[in-house]
Amino acid sequence: MRFAKIKQMLLIPFAALLMLVALAMPGQAQAASKKTYIIGTDQTFEPFEIQDKKGTYNGKKPGIDIEILREIAKHEGFKYELKIMSFNADVQALQSGQIDGVIAGMSVTEERKKTIDFSDSYYNDGVVLAVAKDSKIKGLKDLKGKTVNVKTGTTGSLFAESIRKKYGFKLKYYSSSNTSWADVKAGNADAAIDDGPALRYGIANGTGLKIVGKQMSNTPLAFGVKKGHNKELLAMFNHGLRWLKKTGRLQKIVNKYTGKKAVKSQVVADTSIMGLLKSNAGALGAGLWMTVKLSIVGIIFAMLFGLVLGIMGIAEHKFWHGIANVIIYIFRGIPMMVLGFFIYIGMPTVIGHKIPLFTAGVLTLMLDEGAYIGAIVRGGFESVDVGQWEAARSLGLPYYKALWKVVAPQGFKLMIPSLVNQFIITLKDTSILSAIGVMELTQTGNTLIAQNFQGFKMWLIIAVMYLVIITVLTWISNYVHKKMKI
Amino acid sequence: MVEKQEQFKVQVKDLHKSYDGVHEVIKGASLDVAPSEVVCIIGPSGSGKSTFLRCINKLEDFQDGHIYLDGIDLADPKVDINKMREKIGMVFQHFNLFPNMTVLENITLAPTQLGKEDKQTAIAEAHKYLKLVNMDDKADVKPSTLSGGQQQRVAIARALAMKPEVMLFDEPTSALDPEMVGDVLKVMQNLAKEGMTMIVVTHEMGFAKQVADKVAFFHGGVIQEIGTPEQIFDHPQKEETKSFLDKVLNV
Numbered sequence A: 001m002r003f004a005k006i007k008q009m010l011l012i013p014f015a016a017l018l019m020l021v022a023l024a025m026p027g028q029a030q031a032a033s034k035k036t037y038i039i040g041t042d043q044t045f046e047p048f049e050i051q052d053k054k055g056t057y058n059g060k061k062p063g064i065d066i067e068i069l070r071e072i073a074k075h076e077g078f079k080y081e082l083k084i085m086s087f088n089a090d091v092q093a094l095q096s097g098q099i100d101g102v103i104a105g106m107s108v109t110e111e112r113k114k115t116i117d118f119s120d121s122y123y124n125d126g127v128v129l130a131v132a133k134d135s136k137i138k139g140l141k142d143l144k145g146k147t148v149n150v151k152t153g154t155t156g157s158l159f160a161e162s163i164r165k166k167y168g169f170k171l172k173y174y175s176s177s178n179t180s181w182a183d184v185k186a187g188n189a190d191a192a193i194d195d196g197p198a199l200r201y202g203i204a205n206g207t208g209l210k211i212v213g214k215q216m217s218n219t220p221l222a223f224g225v226k227k228g229h230n231k232e233l234l235a236m237f238n239h240g241l242r243w244l245k246k247t248g249r250l251q252k253i254v255n256k257y258t259g260k261k262a263v264k265s266q267v268v269a270d271t272s273i274m275g276l277l278k279s280n281a282g283a284l285g286a287g288l289w290m291t292v293k294l295s296i297v298g299i300i301f302a303m304l305f306g307l308v309l310g311i312m313g314i315a316e317h318k319f320w321h322g323i324a325n326v327i328i329y330i331f332r333g334i335p336m337m338v339l340g341f342f343i344y345i346g347m348p349t350v351i352g353h354k355i356p357l358f359t360a361g362v363l364t365l366m367l368d369e370g371a372y373i374g375a376i377v378r379g380g381f382e383s384v385d386v387g388q389w390e391a392a393r394s395l396g397l398p399y400y401k402a403l404w405k406v407v408a409p410q411g412f413k414l415m416i417p418s419l420v421n422q423f424i425i426t427l428k429d430t431s432i433l434s435a436i437g438v439m440e441l442t443q444t445g446n447t448l449i450a451q452n453f454q455g456f457k458m459w460l461i462i463a464v465m466y467l468v469i470i471t472v473l474t475w476i477s478n479y480v481h482k483k484m485k486i
Numbered sequence B: 001m002v003e004k005q006e007q008f009k010v011q012v013k014d015l016h017k018s019y020d021g022v023h024e025v026i027k028g029a030s031l032d033v034a035p036s037e038v039v040c041i042i043g044p045s046g047s048g049k050s051t052f053l054r055c056i057n058k059l060e061d062f063q064d065g066h067i068y069l070d071g072i073d074l075a076d077p078k079v080d081i082n083k084m085r086e087k088i089g090m091v092f093q094h095f096n097l098f099p100n101m102t103v104l105e106n107i108t109l110a111p112t113q114l115g116k117e118d119k120q121t122a123i124a125e126a127h128k129y130l131k132l133v134n135m136d137d138k139a140d141v142k143p144s145t146l147s148g149g150q151q152q153r154v155a156i157a158r159a160l161a162m163k164p165e166v167m168l169f170d171e172p173t174s175a176l177d178p179e180m181v182g183d184v185l186k187v188m189q190n191l192a193k194e195g196m197t198m199i200v201v202t203h204e205m206g207f208a209k210q211v212a213d214k215v216a217f218f219h220g221g222v223i224q225e226i227g228t229p230e231q232i233f234d235h236p237q238k239e240e241t242k243s244f245l246d247k248v249l250n251v
Helices: A003-024 A026-032 A064-076 A087-096 A155-167 A177-185 A196-204 A231-246 A249-258 A273-279 A281-313 A318-333 A336-351 A357-382 A386-394 A399-436 A441-452 A455-485 B049-056 B081-086 B103-113 B119-132 B148-160 B178-193 B205-211 B229-234 B239-249
Strands: A036-041 A079-084 A116-125 A127-132 A147-151 A170-174 A191-195 A209-212 A219-226 B010-018 B024-033 B038-042 B064-069 B088-091 B166-170 B197-201 B214-219 B222-227
Touching: A036 A064, A036 A087, A064 A079, A064 A231, A064 A249, A087 A219, A087 A336, A116 A196, A116 A231, A127 A155, A127 A177, A127 A196, A147 A155, A147 A177, A155 A170, A155 A191, A170 A177, A177 A191, A177 A196, A177 A209, A177 A441, A191 A196, A196 A209, A196 A249, A219 A231, A231 A249, A273 A281, A273 A455, A281 A318, A281 A357, A281 A399, A281 A441, A281 A455, A318 A357, A336 A357, A336 A399, A357 A399, A386 A399, A386 B088, A386 B148, A399 A441, A399 A455, A399 B103, A441 A455, B010 B049, B024 B049, B024 B197, B024 B222, B038 B049, B038 B205, B049 B166, B049 B197, B081 B088, B088 B148, B103 B119, B103 B148, B119 B148, B148 B178, B178 B197, B178 B205, B205 B229, B214 B229, B214 B239, B222 B229, B222 B239, B229 B239
Parallel strands: A036 A079, A147 A170, A147 A191, B038 B197, B038 B214, B088 B166, B166 B197
Antiparallel strands: A116 A219, A127 A191, A127 A209, B010 B024, B010 B064, B214 B222
């Protein structure tokens, strides 16, 4: 009889899950009318992609790729929406159907042709070797025993892998060029192999590296769609590209970024901490808000999920204990980043439609943090004196009434310190979601540094911002704790 | 022999209980309790007497045997144990009051939650039982501010508020300071006078002598001997009973 109420409680999070899935639906529903293509692109990868201060590509100097895409879309009359991820995630998202196409300074390689249908090439690119300004390395021959940085999944990394044995160097992989170069500048690595235009552009904007030797390869760059899919999009792109080439517009775009009068990225005049704060206030604010939003929604869903797991873990019927154990075991055992990739990039292939980024982020937090909260809730219930159960049951209270009226209130009190701790961890863990491209505080930092190259000061600012919100969260929970004690 | 279970309030028949499936802690114990009868169970520590008592409201499961309350068998899986427990009050050695509620809330919780009484009635009734155990002035405090003796009297009031037909006491004075024992025993004695059916596991031999209608000596997982207080204390039949009484009475 009372079981019905518990069942209802168990249902809430499942309903929430369904809601999340429902939120994911519109992505598909739109398809019928005028299709908006989802195009994946890289984070700032000059000169092909240059994010503005807010992390978008809506500005006047968004990079070669974005300008090409803009002109073609306009000419061919299709709509698109950009998804900004790491290049590696782009390629995976393309395969899982999360995005319809990729334009990200992507080289045409035999390997990629197996899974991607490429457009005609719009640019010829080659990789170069770069070292710190004061380095004695003059070419590939000096690399024996040295460490070379590359960006995961790029032509630069493929090229480096192919000559690694011959020259006897070690490879270190990064997901963004900027971090890879900063690492070389800091002296942690000896050299970087990366796309020529990108490196030249970066050096022009103060990365503190220099290029040694000549361009080492010559590869065409192109737009790509998943093999056998989005044929009409590919055709439109090619048609538009031919028009761009014929009218000389393509050359104009390329010159804008690589010619003598090439644009420089927004030079930050004031690189003091106050100056950086002022010039990036909008972007940092947006990132902070996303982190707070993710944390709050994530904590709420994780708490609901954890509560269900905790109640299952001490349910009257032992069967549920086993289920709860398995769920907790699985989600505590999977690193959150893997879970994030699995949900955002892996799941769509299985369920057949896209999962919005925010939903994927919240789902990841809910499952991962919820598993920990489940263990905390179960532990809290279990540490209530067994005499409390016995007294309640001896009065004739059924199991779940005894749990809800007598054991749970005492258990929650015992849980509070652990729960507060878990909330703080959840807040910090939102930064892991930067891996799937959620534009939260950490990802904002990545983007900003890609533009202003102020790694130390920017990360300091971001670290302090995290500390501030965690302090606020701790204050709030201490206040609630005190209130509950009275 | 024809079993006339109805003439007993509580009847335990050939009860077997083991925790691990191998070693039995209760090895075929039986007990008949007539309405309004007070039975004290005495015996050495670890003899299984508390376990036996806890089987009567099924706080402990048992493997074999029957427990009848007004002729209804608790061993029958179709019997709603929650309904049966409403008729069996229990008082614990460590009181087990709910620390997150006031004294009054401790008492009104079960009657209101189980739909026995509306809130108004439950509160009025609670005050009545608190007066009975002489604790009405503490109705609005949290249990943690009370002494052990006071807590135990509240625990008795809490059990009585469900208007049980039988009361089980599991060493109700063992955890109390000596000066608190008297108050609790007096409450129990009054209860007995008013005709409550009681089964009391106790080490208080004085109480057993004075209040019990029957005293049962529990040893080795069974009731070895049962009789009036005079029979057990003055003329024990079994060697085990004699040696146990020697030890506890000659301290």
